[in-house]
Amino acid sequence: MLRTRVIPCLLLEDEGLVKSINFKKPTYIGDPINSVRIYNELEVDELIFLDIKASINSTPPPFKKLEMIASECFMPFSYGGGIRTLDDVKKLFDLGVEKVVLNTIACENLYFITQIADIYGSQSVIISIDVKKPLFGQNRVYIKDGTKKSQYTPIEYVKIVENYGAGEIMLNSIDKEGLMDGFDLALIDKISDAIDIPLIATGGAGELLDIKKAKDAGASAIALGSMAVYQNKNRGILINFPTQKELTTILNED
Template sequence: MPRARIIPCLLVRGGGLVKTRKFGDDKYVGDPINAVRIFNEKEVDELIVVDIDATVEGREPDYAMIEHLAAECRMPLCYGGGVTGAAQAKRIMGLGVEKVALSAAAIAHPPLISEIAEQVGNQSVVVVLDVKKKLLGGYRAYTHNGRTDAKISPVDFAREAEALGAGEIMLNAIDHDGMMDGYDLTIAAQVREATRLPLTILGGAGSLDHMRQAVQKLGTIGLAAGSFFVFKGQYRAVLISYPSHPERAALQQQVAI
């Protein structure tokens, strides 16, 4: 049986590792290379690295940084940030990255999903949907670090992304980001129901119980988190951690049938 993946998500800004709250209030937490080395030792399932300013600043991915990270990384690596074309995606994959994450560029030009999938394979194309709950109900997707309302339904776009050849959906709940108060399982369930694609959820995990609740409701998914893996205690001291093998095994037993 496929098992739930437990995935640290590293946010990079100006070459440093940062952690945000609701896509703002960023705090420097260290060197991303050191974090990768620690996660190597802990034998993590997968790793996500996102350059959170590349798209906002309108620049290309930092290929030197990506190459350095990929060379250190001993687990599957997904990179996102600044990817706007198939040639860029192919170059990134050539550096040793297994998956490329698309957000603003895919929403602005959906055929890009197909173009990249044709170059690197469907399984390597991850479409990221950063979402907020609307005041009167429902959800909207946002881009550019949560600053731009894309005026689309994340559920509808997840279906479109699947039809265009995406291999995975990553759903990031902006209002839960860094709060460590649990995932937004409402929108996650809606997206899960809408497509057959593998789903990874991000935003809000603060404990293994939050992850258990997610797999109990959603089944086999990717469980991504940032703060949960880099902060310790109520004062949010920086301490990189990851569940032990017994903890991971216990979590797999919670997968819904």
Template sequence: MLRPRIIPSLLIQDHGLVKTVNFKNAKYVGDPINAVKIFNEKAVDELAIFDIDATVKGYEPNYSLIERIANQSRMPLCYGGGVKTVEQAQRIFGLGIEKIALSSAVLHNPNLITQIADRVGAQSVIIVLDVKKKLFGGYEVYTHNGKKATGINPFKFIQEAQKLGAGEIVINSIDQDGAMKGFDHALIDKAREQSSLPMTVLGGAGSLDDIKDVIDKHKIIGVAAGSLFVFKGVYKAVLINYPSKEQKENLFKKVKHGD
């Protein structure tokens, strides 16, 4: 039975776990390996890990760290950061990662979607679009941690990505990142209209009620969050957390297969 997924999103910078606000002011929050071990115990649906240095600084994926994370993990893993070739993707899959997240590289070379999907299967190819509102309306895709505007319409690219063989779309709101004030439902609505692919939304979760709002409205969808699962309380003390089985059942109770 298909059901929504609740996905912690971890950002890696300089080998450490960080959290940002609007893709800026990265704050160190701990060791990624320790976070993975804690999420193991909490029976997480899936874990997404993004190396936010790799593309900006032109690094190769950190295969050593990826392998350490995969060896510790007992949950499905999605990795993104610095993947530019089919060979890099295959190497990462060989380390035990189930999904590869692609962003900047496929914006410049969309055919890379097809090339990687042909090798590893479409279900493992995830397209991440970091999206920001435009000053006079509409949305635009950005790269390099929200610093470079691409001129690309995210909704048109979603359609193209599906045709080229992508298996899932992740929509990440730069405007909502780390603000913990709720999701951009207008953005989610418009993105969801473009594709029948599985979709995950990221950017804005400040409470389980925010996640519930997304699931109630959009049904079978992935909801990812960063700050919500690494901070606790009004003073944002660092504490790895995740909803209990009972809390998740409450979030999902209105969602039925086929909705």
């Protein structure tokens, strides 16, 4: 049996580490390099970095900062934000990034997913899907850091991107992000049933039990945001991560 992956998901803005709530008002957490060093000591298996403003501001990935991160990082890491071209993808992989995370660009140009998958393999492409429920109507996929509603429902979109070559889906509930009150388990359940590729659940974890609930709902992996940068729900800044013993116990995995 494959062990459930639990991954810190770290947000970058102006090359600093931040944390938001419902995709709003990012709070400065610290320097990402120092955070990487702490995660090295905690023996975290992998990391995800997302530049939350790159697509909105039409800026490229922060290659120099990512090169510094790669030089310090003992574990594989994925990156998303501002990726627009195959040259961007090549530069990221040359720097040591293991997987690229696509959000806005994938929705605007589905064939870009196929292009990357054809060259580097589907396993190198994560499609990040941000979901929000409007005041009236059903859940929709949002792009540009949650500021623009797309034409797709989540179920429609995950099936499409899987068909275009996505290797993994990272599912984030905008309504739950940063609140630390649990995942949207019904959404995870529906999306996991709709696809045959791994699903990374993120957005809402506040305690160890939330990780188990996401797994039981169908998530193949769980990405932690607030839990990885805050000491507790009072949001005192502390770069941390559950121990392997804690994860093994809560997930019932030996």
